[in-house]
Amino acid sequence: MKYELIMNNYAVFNQLYGILVAICLAAGLIGVDVKSKNIYVIFSAVHSKRKYYVISLLTGAFIYVVIHTFFSANCLLIMHSLSVQIIWAEFLTAYAKILLNALVYFTFTAFFSILLKGYRAIIAGILGYCYYYLYSYNMIPFVNGSVGFELSAYKNILSCLLPVTNIYIESVTDPFVYQQMLLWPIGLPAAVYQIGYCVLLTIFGAVLTEQKNY
DSSP, rough: OOOHHHHHHHHHHHHHHHHHHHHHHHHHHHHHHTTHHHHHHHHHHHHHHHHHHHHHHHHHHHHHHHHHHHHHHHHHHHHHHOOOOOOHHHHHHHHHHHHHHHHHHHHHHHHHHHHHHHHTHHHHHHHHHHHHHHHHHEEEEEEEEEEEEOOGGGGHHHTTTTTOOOOOOOOOTTTHHHHHHOOOOOSSHHHHHHHHHHHHHHHHHHHHHHHHHH
C-alpha cells in the first residue's frame, strides 16, 4: 500500500511540476541574453547562432535531467526510509517516460522562445499543456472547472503534434482505465517518436536562430 501511494504521488508530482519546470527553463534560454544584450558578446565568441542555440538547449536539458533525477532520488530515499520494496523496472520506466514528456515540452517551449524572445514563451508552453489535456482527457482544466470536448477518436493523431504519453504504473493504474486513455503517436513507438520529435524541433530551432536578427 505504501509503495502504491508513493509511486502514484511520484508520477503525478513529477509529471505536472516536472513539465512546468521544463517550460520555465526553456523559456529563459535566449530571452535573458537578448534582454541583457549579452547575446552579442556570446555570438562574437561562439561565431555561430546555431551552435549557440544547440549548446543553450543541451545545457538547459542537462539541468532539467539533474532536477528530475534529484526528485526521483528523493522518492527512492523515502521508500528506503519506510522499508518499502521497490519494483525497479516499474520505477525506471516511469522515470524515463516522465523525462521524455518533459523534454518534449522543453524543446517545444525553447523553439517558441526564439519567436517570442524569452519568458513570454511560457505562454506557448502552457498552451501546449492545455493541448495535451485537450486530446488526452477531452477537456481543458481551469481553477473553478473545465471545458469539455469530445476528441477521443482523434487523440492518437492529435498527439503526433505534441507527443506526450500518459504515465502507466502497473501496480497503481487499472489496466482497463489505462487502455482507454492510452496515447500512441501514429507510426512509431512513443519513445522513439518523442526522441525524434525533440531532435527535429532542435534542428528547426537552430535554423530559425540562424535566420533571426536580434
